[in-house]
Amino acid sequence: xxxxxxxxLHSKGTKFLQSGSFPVSNSDYKKNPDSAAAVAxxxxxxxxxxxxxxxxxxxxxxxxxxxxxxxxDLVKNLG
Numbered sequence: 259x260x261x262x263x264x265x266x267l268h269s270k271g272t273k274f275l276q277s278g279s280f281p282v283s284n285s286d287y288k289k290n291p292d293s294a295a296a297v298a299x300x301x302x303x304x305x306x307x308x309x310x311x312x313x314x315x316x317x318x319x320x321x322x323x324x325x326x327x328x329x330x331d332l333v334k335n336l337g
Contacts, residue, residue, distance in 0.1 A: 259284050263299050266320040267306065270313045276306060295323040296332035303333065 264277040280302060286294040299321045307316060321333045 259287060261287075261295055261298065261323050262325070263295065263302065264320075264322045265299060265303055265306070265318065267303070267317070268319055269310060269316040271315065273319065276302075278302070292327065292329050292332055295327070296321070296329045296336060299323065299329065299333050300336040 260279045260281050262277065262279050264275060266273065266275050268274075280298045282294040282298050286297075303318060303321075318330065318334055320328065321330045322328055
């Protein structure tokens with residue numbers, strides 16, 4: 259199944275938003291939807307950091323999935 263994720267990030271003195279749809283395992287999502295979404299978001303944020311050559315001031319401001327489920331703390335704790 260796919261979930262929609264929005265990440266609000268800060269890098270190089272600028273705030274920006276990235277959003278997209280990402281696959282998650284049905285069984286993982288049924289067991290713990292927040293955790294499954296957090297893992298998908300964390301992996302994607304790592305790719306964003308590499309692709310944009312994130313600066314030392316890179317930070318995660320907010321992570322939301324499926325419109326209004328805030329998983330910011332879960333994602334930050336994965337790092």
